[in-house]
Amino acid sequence: MSRYARQMSLPDVGAAGQARLEQARVLVVGAGGLGCPVLQYLAGAGVGTMDIMDHDRVEEGNLHRQPLYTMDDIGAPKVEAARARLRAANPDLILTPMACRLTPANVAAAVAQADVVIDAADSFAASYILSDTCLEMGKPLISASVLGQSGYVGGYCGGVPSLRAVFPELPEQAATCATAGVLGPAVGVIGTLQAQMALRVLLDLSPSPLGRLVTVDLEQFQFGGFSFATAPEPENGFRFVSRSQLTAADRVIELRPESEAPHLAAPEAQRLDPRALETLEVSPDQRTVLCCATGLRAWRSARALSALGHCNIALLATSCSA
Numbered sequence: 001m002s003r004y005a006r007q008m009s010l011p012d013v014g015a016a017g018q019a020r021l022e023q024a025r026v027l028v029v030g031a032g033g034l035g036c037p038v039l040q041y042l043a044g045a046g047v048g049t050m051d052i053m054d055h056d057r058v059e060e061g062n063l064h065r066q067p068l069y070t071m072d073d074i075g076a077p078k079v080e081a082a083r084a085r086l087r088a089a090n091p092d093l094i095l096t097p098m099a100c101r102l103t104p105a106n107v108a109a110a111v112a113q114a115d116v117v118i119d120a121a122d123s124f125a126a127s128y129i130l131s132d133t134c135l136e137m138g139k140p141l142i143s144a145s146v147l148g149q150s151g152y153v154g155g156y157c158g159g160v161p162s163l164r165a166v167f168p169e170l171p172e173q174a175a176t177c178a179t180a181g182v183l184g185p186a187v188g189v190i191g192t193l194q195a196q197m198a199l200r201v202l203l204d205l206s207p208s209p210l211g212r213l214v215t216v217d218l219e220q221f222q223f224g225g226f227s228f229a230t231a232p233e234p235e236n237g238f239r240f241v242s243r244s245q246l247t248a249a250d251r252v253i254e255l256r257p258e259s260e261a262p263h264l265a266a267p268e269a270q271r272l273d274p275r276a277l278e279t280l281e282v283s284p285d286q287r288t289v290l291c292c293a294t295g296l297r298a299w300r301s302a303r304a305l306s307a308l309g310h311c312n313i314a315l316l317a318t319s320c321s322a
Contacts, residue, residue: 003046003090004018004045004046007045012203012205013203017203018046020202020203020204021045021046021047021048021199021202021203022046022047022048023048024047024048024049024115024116024202025048025049025050025051025113025114025115026042026047026049026050026051026114026115026116026117026118026198026202027050027051027053027110027111027113027114027116027117027118028042028050028051028052028053028118028120029053029054029102029110029117029118029119029120029121029126029130030053030054030118030119030120030121030122030126031052031053031054031056031068031078031079031082031120032054032056032062032065032066032078032120032122033062033065033066033120033122033146033182033184033187033188033191034120034122034144034146034187034190034191034194035052035054035082035118035120035191036065036066036067036068036069036082036188036191037187037188037191037192037194037195038118038120038191038192038194038195038198039052039068039082039086040068040086040089040195041192041195041196041199042195042198042199043086043089043090043093044089044090045195045199046090046092047093047198047199047202048092048093048094049093049094049095049096050086050093050094050095050096051096051098051110051113051114052079052082052083052095052096052097052098053079053098053100053102053110054077054078054079054082054098054099055099055100055101056077056078057075057076057077057078058073058074058075058076058077058078058081059074060074064184065182065183065184065187065188067184067188068081068082068085068086069081069082069085077097077099079097079098079099080097080099082095082097083095083097098110100322101319101320101321101322102121102126102129102130102320103129103242103320103321103322104129104239104240104241104242104245104320104321105242105244105245105322106322107129107130107133108133108137111130111133111134111137111139112137114139115139115140115202116139116140116141116142116198116201116202117130117134117139117140117141117142118141118142118143118194118198119131119141119142119143119144120144120191120194122145123294123319123320124170124294124295124296125240125294125295125315125317125319125320126320127143127145127163128163128164128237128240129240129320130143130163131143131156131157131162131163131164132162132164132237132239132240134156134157134158134162135156135157135162135233138157138158138159139157139158140155140156140157140158140159140201140210141155141156141157141158141162141163142154142155142156142194142197142198142201142209143156143163144190144191144193144194145190146182146186146187146190147182148181148182148183148186148219149182149183149186149217149218149219150186150215150216150217150218150219151186151187151190151215151216152190152213152214152215152216152225153190153193153194153197153213153214153216154166154212154213154214154228155197155201155208155209155210155211155212156210157210158201158210159210160210160211160228160229161211161228161229161230161231161232161233162233164233164234164237165228165231165232165233165234166213166228166231168234168237169303170296170299170300183218185218186216186218189216189218190216193214193216196209197209210229211227211228211229212225212226212227212228212229213225213226213228236306236311238298238299238302238303238313238314238315239314239315240295240314240315240316240317240320241289241314241315241316241321242316242320242321242322243265243266243316243321243322244322246266246268246289246316247287248268249286249287250268250286250287250288250289250314251270251282251286251287251288251289252265252266252268252269252270252289252291252316253269253270253271253272253277253280253288253289253290253291253301254266254269254270254271254272254291255272255273255274255290255291255292255297255298255301256271256291256292256293256297257271257273258271260293261293261318264291265291265292265316265318265321266291266316269291274297274300274301274304277301277304277305278304278308280305280310282310282312284311284312285312286312287312287313287314288305288310288312288313288314289313289314289315289316290302290305290313290314290315290316291315291316291317291318292316292317292318293317293318293319294317294319295315295316295317295319295320298315298316298317299315302315
């Protein structure tokens with residue numbers, strides 16, 4: 001037990017807390033910039049079982065902010081490279097790699113087994129898919145976002161409001177680390193905060209991080225945050241679905257032009273310019289499924305259709321679909 005002696009000396013941990021961590025199971029979605037510090041610190045703390053979900057392979061451009069990997073890992077699936085590195089440091093861990101995308105079709109099975117779910121996916125579609133599922137199953141969700149030199153991390157669901165209660169609307173523009181850039185230490189700080197929140201939830205410590213959002217601005221070296229423990233859940237929310245969840249009765253609308261997406265999101269889809277949706281006629285009993293790459297255009301179009309009186313709307317993001 002000398003491995004965990006320094007944390008077991010904390011009154012909040014002790015032998016009983018360490019036993020709780022050993023018996024715990026965590027789902028980590030995303031093994032990139034946020035996922036690397038999450039995985040390293042949870043493995044270091046002795047969290048007994050971790051399921052790691054990520055479909056990407058290691059690239060040289062990852063290494064400045066994902067120090068779990070080395071040049072030798074380039075081209076390897078991130079989940080396999082992560083498992084090898086973590087087991088080299090702590091061979092007692094049970095690590096399950098899942099080299100696939102998170103989708104509305106596989107999320108329930110993945111979340112059901114976890115004591116805590118960590119959203120490190122860098123995709124707002126994945127964040128909402130996880131939040132909706134965790135809210136339904138009563139599972140705590142630790143979700144974060146980072147861009148440039150700032151970001152935030154929050155503890156949702158598991159008895160407190162969901163991510164939708166805090167962010168009922170998406171931003172007008174969805175910048176990413178690939179398009180806007182990011183400094184490695186900023187990702188590391190926020191990923192480490194996710195690990196800290198997860199450990200406090202697993203140890204059942206008070207005050208709980210659930211129902212709190214922490215903001216980090218490392219350009220100005222400012223930290224902030226607030227409690228959202230009493231925030232109401234939005235009455236209506238557009239849910240994400242997978243291709244496998246489409247039915248013959250659905251009206252499927254592909255919002256991407258042919259130049260961007262030569263192949264339709266689904267064989268039964270109809271390609272429409274978002275500006276043509278104002279004249280769309282759909283039976284009140286028919287579900288309209290709006291498709292695009294990330295879900296952002298689909299969300300905006302769903303909002304416009306909802307304002308026109310359409311109420312049975314779902315979203316399909318091809319980046320989170322199967």
